[in-house]
Amino acid sequence: MHQAIEKIKGGLVVSCQAYPGEPLRHPETMAQMAMAAVEGGAVGIRCQGLSDIAAIKGQVSVPVIGIWKDGEEGVYITPTLRHARCCAAAGADIIAIDATGRPRPDGLTYAETVHALHDEGVVVMADCGSFADAERAVEAGTDIISTTLSGYTGERPKTDGPDFELLGQMIEAFPDVPVLCEGRIHTPDQLHQVMQAGAWAAVVGTAITHPTSITRWFAAKL
Numbered sequence: 001m002h003q004a005i006e007k008i009k010g011g012l013v014v015s016c017q018a019y020p021g022e023p024l025r026h027p028e029t030m031a032q033m034a035m036a037a038v039e040g041g042a043v044g045i046r047c048q049g050l051s052d053i054a055a056i057k058g059q060v061s062v063p064v065i066g067i068w069k070d071g072e073e074g075v076y077i078t079p080t081l082r083h084a085r086c087c088a089a090a091g092a093d094i095i096a097i098d099a100t101g102r103p104r105p106d107g108l109t110y111a112e113t114v115h116a117l118h119d120e121g122v123v124v125m126a127d128c129g130s131f132a133d134a135e136r137a138v139e140a141g142t143d144i145i146s147t148t149l150s151g152y153t154g155e156r157p158k159t160d161g162p163d164f165e166l167l168g169q170m171i172e173a174f175p176d177v178p179v180l181c182e183g184r185i186h187t188p189d190q191l192h193q194v195m196q197a198g199a200w201a202a203v204v205g206t207a208i209t210h211p212t213s214i215t216r217w218f219a220a221k222l
């Protein structure tokens, strides 16, 4: 197993992302956010965009899961082989890509994309939106599978918290593949629960690194 995957075992990966037009959308800001997360105990960082990946790799020594979001509809998380290669060139240790069966902009299948990346020594994480996505990802030999897209592709309900059901199904069906839980882990208790369920690691974004959302959660109680 690849070292970067071993290093995140049992731990918390913090996703540091700011969305287009937001005040914190700056590579140096995201690198500072990543450093702060590592100080707090993050064993890995997930981040978006080539500049952020490079800036964060320059500041932290934990494994970095890189993505490149491009577009808003359909496949937008590292949508093509070119996007994935660029994330690797920017320094990401693991590249997460959309693992749905939806058409990809470059016309390649998910499996073709993974095989090409593996030929180049790239470690691939599958952002799944359903159990069928996870099956396809495992079939293609993907290094890590994750619940990232559950609730965002129309195939799974958008649960308030993490998708425990999908996580459980993935862990049970693929005991030899590292399964990450990502998406809507909003409390330390939920993190504890997903790790107890057998997740290899968990990724938390919004609840740690997105102050606008966190402020809204508080403001909604006024």
Ligand SMILES: CC(=O)N[C@H](C=O)[C@@H](O)[C@H](O)[C@H](O)COP(=O)(O)O
Pocket: 015, 017, 067, 077, 148, 149, 152, 182, 183, 184, 185, 203, 204, 205, 206, 207
């Ligand atoms: C669906 C999608 O595009 N998810 C993105 C993937 O990188 C991010 O917007 C999420 O913040 C990330 O998955 C972490 O999840 P949460 O922020 O819920 O802890």
